Amino acid sequence: MMPAPYRVRDGHLHFPEVALPEDTVLHGDCVQVMAGLPSESVDFVLTDPPYICGYRDRLGRMIANDTCADWLEPAFREVYRLMKPDTLCISFYGWTATEAFVSAWAAAGFRRVGHLVFCKPYASRSGLFRASHECAYVLAKGKPPLPARPVSDVSGWVYTGNRLHPTQKPVEVLEPLVRTYCPEGGLVLDPFCGSGSTLVAARSCGRRFLGIELDEGHVTTARARVRQPS
Numbered sequence: 001m002m003p004a005p006y007r008v009r010d011g012h013l014h015f016p017e018v019a020l021p022e023d024t025v026l027h028g029d030c031v032q033v034m035a036g037l038p039s040e041s042v043d044f045v046l047t048d049p050p051y052i053c054g055y056r057d058r059l060g061r062m063i064a065n066d067t068c069a070d071w072l073e074p075a076f077r078e079v080y081r082l083m084k085p086d087t088l089c090i091s092f093y094g095w096t097a098t099e100a101f102v103s104a105w106a107a108a109g110f111r112r113v114g115h116l117v118f119c120k121p122y123a124s125r126s127g128l129f130r131a132s133h134e135c136a137y138v139l140a141k142g143k144p145p146l147p148a149r150p151v152s153d154v155s156g157w158v159y160t161g162n163r164l165h166p167t168q169k170p171v172e173v174l175e176p177l178v179r180t181y182c183p184e185g186g187l188v189l190d191p192f193c194g195s196g197s198t199l200v201a202a203r204s205c206g207r208r209f210l211g212i213e214l215d216e217g218h219v220t221t222a223r224a225r226v227r228q229p230s
């Protein structure tokens, strides 16, 4: 007979703690994948979820889950659970869905403690205005320590060419965030890792990383990127 996967102690079921995989990219829906990972095991989250705007680039490429928001609150609840006490999550977001993001983050337990603006030297599109910025919220679990040298909440941007992903973020812009807000040797999580830009930034800053991605093609790209010698 197979042994039970749990023990009963004090009238409660106790499951063995799974070790958090690190320096790897997991393929799957991050809500389901994160549900199998241990609580309070991540030092910093830097992520770039779908903007819930039905994005399609000039080549016709689209982003999975970019037209629905049913993943949003469950995903950030899991992110919050996985974060150690007194740590930060920085999440890019699309301003057209601000209400949905803000209410999901609050429901998960996050406190908004900063807002970052990245000024692009070019316009992503033009309409009523020339769209030339990206933005991200800084979300706290508990009361993270203040850094010795905080990063400005307005900074520049580098065009990636989006060769590896339709909304590829520049590693150079992510690195100062990792270096400043994740302790040395800490673990950086990106549950919507796309082509792995956050993971490459984490590795180049000497941090451990864990990426999760739904799209198999992007998983292949991210795995290849993090394997490349720096």
Ligand SMILES: C[S@@+](CC[C@H](N)C(=O)[O-])C[C@H]1O[C@@H](n2cnc3c(N)ncnc32)[C@H](O)[C@@H]1O
Pocket: 028, 029, 030, 031, 048, 049, 050, 051, 063, 064, 065, 071, 164, 165, 167, 168, 169, 170, 191, 192, 193, 194, 195, 196, 197, 198, 212, 213, 214, 215, 218
């Ligand atoms: C805005 S893109 C991230 C791009 C990334 N920052 C980069 O530089 O390549 C968001 C990614 O989240 C992925 N995604 C959407 N829903 C997901 C889910 N439930 N679980 C994991 N990944 C998901 C999409 O396939 C997409 O690659």
